[in-house]
Amino acid sequence: MTTGKKDLREYLQDHLLVGDGAMATQLHRLGVPLGVSFEELSLSNPKLVQEVHDSYYAAGARLLETNTYSANRDSLSRYGLEHRVARINRLAVKIARESARDDAYVAGSIGSILAGRVRKKVLDEYRDQYEEQAIALLHAGVDGIILETFLDLEELLMALEVIRPLTDAPLIAQLATLEVGRTRDGYSLTDAFGQLKQAGADIVGLNCRLGPAEILRSFEHTQVPHGALLSAFPNAGRLGLTDGEYAYKSTPDYFGQSALRLREQGIRLIGGCCGTTPEHVKAMADALESLEPQERINPTIVPGDRPQVTVQSVRDQSKPSIVERVKTETTVIVEFDPPRDLDAESFLDGCCELHRAGADAITLADNSLATVRMSNMALGALMKSRHGIDPLLHIACRDRNLIGQQSHLMGLHALGIDQILVITGDPSRFGDLPGATSVFDVTSFDLIRMVKQLNEGVSFAGRPLKQKAQFIVGAAFNPNVRQMDAAIARLEKKVEAGADYIMTQPVYDAESIKQVYEATKHIGIPVFIGIMPLTSLRNAEFLHNEVPGIKLSSEALERMRAVEQGEAARQEGIKMAKELLDTAVQYFKGIYLITPFHYSSMAAELVQYVRQQSALVKTATH
Incomplete structure (x- = not known):
């Protein structure tokens, strides 16, 4: 030619x-x-x-x-x-x-x-x-x-x-x-x-x-x-x-x-x-060879030729989401980590205790600190089906490639689990299987955007889906940083990507709670302030010196040094957490309680305390 x-x-x-x-x-x-x-x-x-x-x-x-x-x-x-x-x-x-x-x-x-x-x-x-x-x-x-x-x-x-x-x-x-x-x-x-x-x-x-x-x-x-x-x-x-x-x-x-x-x-x-x-x-x-081109004849597109997106809800619409709830009343999310062994029953018992205490949702980490735990998806399904408890699952970018991430999210949709928190995830080499590979196909920003794409009825690959997902997507925020302006700029990008609410790392002094409020009050979506009770001096020193994203105040460390270990230390930790909650409920309708070491009774007591204090605040404002 x-x-x-x-x-x-x-x-x-x-x-x-x-x-x-x-x-x-x-x-x-x-x-x-x-x-x-x-x-x-x-x-x-x-x-x-x-x-x-x-x-x-x-x-x-x-x-x-x-x-x-x-x-x-x-x-x-x-x-x-x-x-x-x-x-x-x-x-x-x-x-x-x-x-x-x-x-x-x-x-x-x-x-x-x-x-x-x-x-x-x-x-x-x-x-x-x-x-x-x-x-x-x-x-x-x-x-x-x-x-x-x-x-x-x-x-x-x-x-x-x-x-x-x-x-x-x-x-x-x-x-x-x-x-x-x-x-x-x-x-x-x-x-x-x-x-x-x-x-x-x-x-x-x-x-x-x-x-x-x-x-x-x-x-x-x-x-x-x-x-x-x-x-x-x-x-x-x-x-x-x-x-x-x-x-x-x-x-x-x-x-x-x-x-x-x-x-x-x-x-x-x-x-x-x-x-x-x-x-x-x-x-x-x-x-x-020797052939001439043919004129293009477009196909006739008739209704039904292309996949139609239909919205079919698998979510119990009688139960408002945490984002809907927090607009009108104080809402409490409690984190309760999945077990590191094969016993799911004691975990479920703890979930029931927290639910009875008044937790609006129980959030399950996704192999936090890169330590292997039972699948939060499986436990969330059991919580929902057996006990009617709303799970809120963390989804880390670390462990699944894009194929696995979309498959995982599609499975959550099928189970009616639509409240999630997208996080980056701690690197695998710092966990209990240091030879494992960290995937990180996407950042938390990317994954938030892609989850929202599923909500539009479009797969990660651009394929139209027969249903639209209904994920309510949370993003994490660490206020324990030196450069708050940089942290806020990062948070704003997550909001721009489509985050529906924010959950913060735990804070340990009243002034930090006020600072978080002032720094985030412009972003336009609910913020759940993180509070985690301390259990001992060793626990406090570990969190302060070794866990990324957590910083304790000098006063908190001194108070834990001043008490004996064991039950006395846990009671002091609860007392300190209640003092922080006194401030938190004045500034935030969203409270995020982190349960330490599976001490569900500690978290349950704090949930009840939030309910009491939020009622007092509500009465005082009327």
Whole structure:
């Protein structure tokens, strides 16, 4: 297939065009190990990069992508190459141009900076990086820019907004979807393609993540804007483990057949992504040889074609949530840690004692201090089903990857457990299994946002769900810091992410309670002030000197030194906690009591005391 080197947009009006296949796959086949910067090879081994381009050209590709997919400042900084952005991009264009001869197009490849990661920064921070890379590619003389493998429409739109004013050259905008027909950030492809064309994309399409069959299905169910040029660069199927090695399954023959099916959808630029080789490209080029493009005929979308989100409540609506309750009355959350052994009954007995004392919800930590405890999900289900007690579960970012986190949350939804507290979690190496791995796929900010996405009826991957979750999401706040302004700024970000309420670390003096009130009264969501009674001098010294996020006052330490150990110390701890509660109920309607060492009777006494004091405050104000 020859191009005649018209403008790419003009050429695609009347012709099919075969793109190349995977650069990294071929470089790896040629001996380049994983874990290095493939883009850097344009500097250190340009002949090897050109060998890949030559192999795709010989196979029939007439659009070659530069070896610059991750040649942005963010990605190159992992290899100490952030100062080489312009040079790497310019040389990559030169290498591709030599292979393209006079009848093939060279497209400057720009990949997503997020690159599959969860968004942790404001996208605007990437603007300069996209501009830097695009300018280098355009100055080096590419025939167009291909923006590829964007999971989030919002990032791709931002990249277009940056690059479109820089050039009149063709811009190809390709999304990668985790689910057929919808982006990770929840947009349908019909909506996404419309927005991309309006933002200045000349060619819109899909690449990566999915194989030919699923990309074909995506187009079959999408309304494409009138007159839009389409592209498709599927993976060679799904990556799987075969004979001890990871490999892609799709054969070149299958790709040749798939190219014909993609043509029937009106797609004019067809290439390959991960796992594809010159053999795959040759099969497509042979299949499409001498064929003309077909006009796009959009499918007729009728009601029922797409999943419908319906709100079905599994929550007992007769019981108000803690957020609803705290708006009108003093509300008490009591933390009671799951057991470190297999005995659940004594734990449940303690929960019942706290419930009878008047606790509005009992909160269960998620392997606090990275110490293994019984599953709070299982215990929460038992509390709810056997005893009608509202559980409030902590969810740590530490122990589950994104797959596990969404699965866990879906399970909580099925159980009707919708009150949660999202926390970062203590590092595994400091717990009782120091060889365990800390996952931390996401931060607490990210997880709060993603839980709220489930509340909109959209999965982490952007797939519409048949129900909307109803999670009430809490966030943690540590007031025991030197820089309160920085802590408040962090707290405000959690509120911005969607937190519905705040639970603080325990405080141990009345002045700190007042300071927390003054520092947080502007945030607009309920704050539950943390109070944890001390049990002994040793307990006090341990908390003060060894536990992150806890700081005792000098007075508290002195008072524990002045009493004998055992029951006398516990009574002093209760007395001190009651004094703090006297102040707390004047400033906060939300009280968060932390039970020490499974002493449920201590916490139960404090719950009853809160009820008495809040009644007195209420009477005094009337």
